[in-house]
Amino acid sequence: MSVRQSLFEPSGGNALGDSANWIVGTMLGSVATGLCVLAVAFVGLMLLTGRLEWRQGVRVIGGCFIIFGAPVIAAGLMGLGQSQNAPVVAMPPQSQDLGPREELPQSDYNPYGGASLRDDRE
Numbered sequence: 001m002s003v004r005q006s007l008f009e010p011s012g013g014n015a016l017g018d019s020a021n022w023i024v025g026t027m028l029g030s031v032a033t034g035l036c037v038l039a040v041a042f043v044g045l046m047l048l049t050g051r052l053e054w055r056q057g058v059r060v061i062g063g064c065f066i067i068f069g070a071p072v073i074a075a076g077l078m079g080l081g082q083s084q085n086a087p088v089v090a091m092p093p094q095s096q097d098l099g100p101r102e103e104l105p106q107s108d109y110n111p112y113g114g115a116s117l118r119d120d121r122e
Helices: 015-028 030-049 054-080
Strands: none
Touching: 015 030, 015 054, 030 054
C-alpha cells in the first residue's frame, strides 16, 4: 500500500490496465482451469453416451485451447506487425579479470571420521 503525500494527488493505478489484468487473471486462472476441466469431462461423457456430435465436442475442446493459448497467439500476431529489418544490437558479455585464485588451506574435516569408525590406536 502506497502512502500519498496529498489528498488531492491521484492514485497511482491505471483503472483500465488494472481491470484488464484482472480479466486476464480470471480467464487464465484456477477458475477457468476448473471450468475447462469440467467442460471437457462433460463433453467426454456426452460423446460416450452418444448424445453429442463430434463436431460440437471438438469445438468445446478447441475453445479451451484457444482460451489458454490466447497470450501466445496474441504475442505471435503482434510479432508479425513488427519490423524485421530492425538491427539487433548484441552487447558483448562483460568479463572481469579476477586473476589467479589463491590456495585454500588444508581442511581437517573428515566426513567419515566419527562414531562410525573404530579407533584401535590404544
